[in-house]
Amino acid sequence: MILDAALVVLAVAAVVATVRVVVGPTDADRVLAVDLGFVVLLAALAVLALRLGAPALLDLVLVGTLVGFLATVALARLAARGPG
Amino acid sequence: MTGATTAGALGVVGQLLVVLGVALIAVGALGLLRLPDAYLRANAVTKAAALGLVLVLLGTAVLAPGLDAVVVLLVATALQLFTVPVAGYAVGAAARRARAPMDPRTQREEGTDPTDDPEDPDGGRAVETRP
Numbered sequence: 001m002i003l004d005a006a007l008v009v010l011a012v013a014a015v016v017a018t019v020r021v022v023v024g025p026t027d028a029d030r031v032l033a034v035d036l037g038f039v040v041l042l043a044a045l046a047v048l049a050l051r052l053g054a055p056a057l058l059d060l061v062l063v064g065t066l067v068g069f070l071a072t073v074a075l076a077r078l079a080a081r082g083p084g
Numbered sequence: 085m086t087g088a089t090t091a092g093a094l095g096v097v098g099q100l101l102v103v104l105g106v107a108l109i110a111v112g113a114l115g116l117l118r119l120p121d122a123y124l125r126a127n128a129v130t131k132a133a134a135l136g137l138v139l140v141l142l143g144t145a146v147l148a149p150g151l152d153a154v155v156v157l158l159v160a161t162a163l164q165l166f167t168v169p170v171a172g173y174a175v176g177a178a179a180r181r182a183r184a185p186m187d188p189r190t191q192r193e194e195g196t197d198p199t200d201d202p203e204d205p206d207g208g209r210a211v212e213t214r215p
Contacts, residue, residue: 002099002102002103003099003102006102006103006106009106009107009109009110010106010109012110012113013109013110013112013113016113016114016116016117017113017116019117020116020117020125026122026179026182026184026185027178027182028122028126028175028176028178028179028182028184029122029125029184031175031178032116032122032125032126032129032175033116033129035129035133035171035175036109036112036113036116036129036132036133039109039112039129039132039133039136039137040109040113042137043105043106043109043136043137043140046140046141046144046157047102047106047140047144049144049148049153050102050144050147050148055148055149055150055152055153058144058148058153058156058157058160059156061141061156061157061160062156062157062159062160062163065160065163065164065167066163066167069163069167069168069170069171072171072174072175073170073171073174076171076174076175076177076178077174077178079175079178079179079182080177080178080181080182081181081182
């Protein structure tokens with residue numbers, strides 16, 4: 001029950017991150033929004049692993065933390081070039 | 085304390101950690117939506133990523149059955165704590181290089197930031213190599 005509510009809150013946070021990706025206004029904002037979206041995905045995976053009783057999803061969380069870090073740093077390098 | 089009450093107390097602690105973490109992520113999302121410039125939004129997002137996700141993962145580690153899951157979650161927690169500050173710094177530096185505008189209420193000391201120079205097209209990146 002509590003886990004279901006947590007999933008709903010995470011879904012709202014994912015929608016907020018999507019809105020920030022669309023409106024920007026700078027590329028750094030979009031990188032931040034993608035970062036938050038990844039965090040929401042990882043938290044949802046951890047909660048779903050409990051909810052569904054599927055511990056295999058926790059390995060995905062471990063890999064996702066590393067991939068999310070690399071994605072954020074790579075996107076930040078792209079955003080550093082400025083508009084255009 | 086019997087085994088059943090210990091398990092019940094652990095369940096409460098785990099659920100409390102998960103709820104606190106999700107609440108922190110929600111606050112981070114609120115900050116991403118409402119704060120006025122990219123630097124302040126970076127503040128909100130990195131706090132959500134570091135503290136919120138770490139609390140969710142620790143709560144999951146308390147609730148999860150089996151030692152394997154706990155070890156995987158603790159490794160993921162440690163990695164998250166080490167990588168979030170680096171990623172946050174990278175995004176902040178990128179915003180500065182790309183000259184993302186600051187909120188007009190930001191108080192800064194003039195002349196202390198090499199990226200302030202309007203003559204310098206690459207935003208202070210090559211400041212040491214200039215004559």
